[in-house]
Amino acid sequence: MYTRRTLIGRGFSDVQIKRAVREGRLTPVRRGWYARDRADPDAVTAVRKGGALTCVSALDKHGLWVPPGKTRLHIRLSRHHGPARASCRGYGGPCPVDQAVDDIPHALLCAARCVPEDYWVAIADSVLRRRAVSVEELRGCMPCVPPAVERMLRKCDGRSQSGTESIARVRLRGEGFKVVVQPEVASFHGHADLRIGRLLVECDSFEFHAADRDAYRYDRYRDRKSLVGRWFTMRLTYDDVVYGWGEVLNDIREFTRADRHRLRGDRRPR
Numbered sequence: 354m355y356t357r358r359t360l361i362g363r364g365f366s367d368v369q370i371k372r373a374v375r376e377g378r379l380t381p382v383r384r385g386w387y388a389r390d391r392a393d394p395d396a397v398t399a400v401r402k403g404g405a406l407t408c409v410s411a412l413d414k415h416g417l418w419v420p421p422g423k424t425r426l427h428i429r430l431s432r433h434h435g436p437a438r439a440s441c442r443g444y445g446g447p448c449p450v451d452q453a454v455d456d457i458p459h460a461l462l463c464a465a466r467c468v469p470e471d472y473w474v475a476i477a478d479s480v481l482r483r484r485a486v487s488v489e490e491l492r493g494c495m496p497c498v499p500p501a502v503e504r505m506l507r508k509c510d511g512r513s514q515s516g517t518e519s520i521a522r523v524r525l526r527g528e529g530f531k532v533v534v535q536p537e538v539a540s541f542h543g544h545a546d547l548r549i550g551r552l553l554v555e556c557d558s559f560e561f562h563a564a565d566r567d568a569y570r571y572d573r574y575r576d577r578k579s580l581v582g583r584w585f586t587m588r589l590t591y592d593d594v595v596y597g598w599g600e601v602l603n604d605i606r607e608f609t610r611a612d613r614h615r616l617r618g619d620r621r622p623r
């Protein structure tokens with residue numbers, strides 16, 4: 354998707370733009386906006402409605418983890434198109450719409466008003482992991498950092514390996530559990546996802562296991578070795594975390610209440 358200003362900036366004249374439209378190489382979407390035939394249909398819809406794709410819809414296009422339920426497009430309308438309440442909006446004053454898809458910092462700011470805290474942290478964790486940036490760098494890219502966003506940024510952790518792990522970590526800490534992230538486990542020479550006392554919590558991301566036989570085998574190896582090392586492993590699926598959290602939390606409470614998770618003297622797990 355291109356604005357007329359972008360095309361002019363790249364050296365095209367109005368005559369050349371008109372010719373490209375006539376020849377079908379560019380399609381006018383709305384005043385001052387053009388699409389090539391490979392343009393993303395969601396981005397075209399956002400521009401046609403007078404805005405930009407933002408929030409979780411934009412974050413999805415950037416290849417980041419996004420929460421379940423992509424039922425509607427999240428669009429940020431420009432000031433001249435429709436009431437602000439009909440659109441996703443970030444913090445701070447209105448921000449001009451000059452790209453069809455918002456960049457990650459703007460999309461995150463919109464998502465901060467649109468998705469629950471645990472999901473937002475999971476998205477931000479995936480930015481840290483997949484873009485190899487620190488929390489400080491991410492904070493520095495944001496046009497503004499209101500207190501609500503600062504609170505969530507402090508809960509982010511780029512070591513998290515999946516959205517489900519991030520959500521479980523935020524929720525368990527919210528319940529008062531002391532959660533260790535990516536603890537080292539000597540008996541399988543690696544790291545588990547999360548640890549509460551001697552309970553290892555392994556969070557499977559759905560996409561990962563559906564396609565990967567080696568990962569499936571490696572997880573069984575870890576379960577076996579962790580048992581030998583006197584750890585307990587609780588393996589959670591994507592559905593457990595996203596749709597069945599109440600039951601998972603009850604099970605973790607039950608386990609920890611039974612005092613079986615404590616690390617004792619010479620019976621310490623390894």
Ligand SMILES: [Zn+2]
Nearest residue numbers: 408427441467
């Ligand atoms: Zn939204």
